[in-house]
Amino acid sequence: QVEIVESGGGSVQPGGSLQLSCTASGFAFSSVVTSWYRQAPGKEREFVASTLHGGRSTHYADVARGRFFIHRDNWQSTVWLDMASLKPDDTAVYYCNVQTYNGTEYWGQGTQVIVSS
Secondary structure, rough: EEEEEEEOOEEEOOOOEEEEEEEEOOOHHOOEEEEEEEEEEOOEEEEEEEEOOOOOOEEEOOOOOOOEEEEOOOOOOOOEEEOOOOOOHOOOOOOOOEEEOOOOOOOOOOOOEEEEO
């Protein structure tokens, strides 16, 4: 049974930092691509960052590059998103996405991030 659980969201002031985590089970974590997406109120879900199987290859959306850092530990079946210099525009529900080797995708339930003074 596949399970994806995110945590780490919350409220933070502009300029602050947060770390999101996503722990997955039910498949061989080392063989999946892990990504973070976000969805702001009234907007479509958008890609934030991803990391491939070994964790050395990463990709970032322009809004995340230079401020966010994605990393994973296959032994812990966990992927993290470290976010710094947060802005009000970063306010959104952040979702963990896992894509298996055959293209099947799984989503977590989402974790809310609010950046406000």
